[in-house]
Amino acid sequence: MKTILRNITMIVLLLGAFAQVNASEAYTLLDTVLKSSDGKTAKVYLGVPLIVKKDMGKSSEVVIKGFQFENKIYSTMEKELLIAELDKGFKVAKKEANAVELVGTIEKELITENGIEVWEEQEEFFFEMCTQCHAAPSVAHHTMVEWEAVFGTMKVFAKLDGEESSYLLRYLKSNASNGLLKREH
Ligand code: HEC
Known part of the structure; x- marks a missing residue:
């Protein structure tokens, strides 16, 4: 009886490991x-981490984790970075407190495993705008909240308009130390 139980445990563990290898991590490219699956939609911003569950040909089935406040999904409980907005009727899988999971399909062309590639255009704009007076600050050395605070002054210094500001601030926060990009340590 004991060995049977142990064998069953082994099989369950192996299956678990297999499932983990199968699901890969990626990001939205844009x-x-x-x-x-019931035809509802949600807007997902660029650079948002996804777990890819299944290949469906032109699209992939993915899971996105976040924290829900009304129809808005943030990357943290502190609502520092908006990562998705639910259209009417989009049902989420509730976890604990405000933690939720969004399940659905995304076109494969808009998914990448290379989290750096997502931000190439923004990075170029950042170097152009933010190295006129000092060396480029290291984006990953600040937290999202620090970026929010510093950026208030710097966007005026760099003479950015509203659209350029939100474009660049999303880059800074997404690449912040506690942002969206997972780094090797
Ligand atoms: C017109 C000149 C100018 C431009 C353009 C400029 N900065 Fe600065 N930046 C400064 C000065 C001066 C300081 C130091 C004084 C201060 O902190 O206000 C500074 C300081 C900083 C600091 C350090 C602040 C701290 O408290 O550690 C960061 C980070 C920074 N800038 C980021 C940026 C970013 C991002 C941009 C592009 C959006 C930018 N800067 C564009 C002049 C500029």
Whole structure:
């Protein structure tokens, strides 16, 4: 009986490991749309981490984790970075407190495993705008909240308009030490 139990445990563990290897981590390459199986949609911003569950040909089934406040999904409980907005009727899987999971499909063309590639254009703009007076600050050395605070002065210094500001601030926060990009340590 004991060995049977042990064998069953082994099989369960092996299956678990297999499932983990199968699901790969990736990011949205651009702002995109997540479609749920019942046809509802959610807007997902660029650079948002995804777990890819299944290859569906032109699209992939993915899971996105976040924290829900009304129809808005943030990367943290502190609402520092908006990562998705649910259209009417989009059903999320509730975890504990405000933690939720969004499940649906995204076009494969808009998914990348290379988290750096997502931000190439923004990075160029950052170097152009933010190295006129000092060396480029290290984006990953600040937290999202620090970026929010510093950026208030710097966007005026760099003479950015509203659209340029939100474009660049999203880059800074997404690449902050507690942002979206997972780094090797
Ligand atoms: C017109 C000149 C100018 C431009 C353009 C400029 N900065 Fe600065 N920056 C400064 C000065 C001066 C300081 C130091 C004084 C201060 O902190 O206000 C500074 C300081 C900083 C600091 C350090 C602040 C701290 O408290 O550690 C960061 C980070 C920074 N800048 C980021 C940026 C970013 C991002 C941009 C592009 C959006 C930018 N800067 C564009 C002049 C500029």
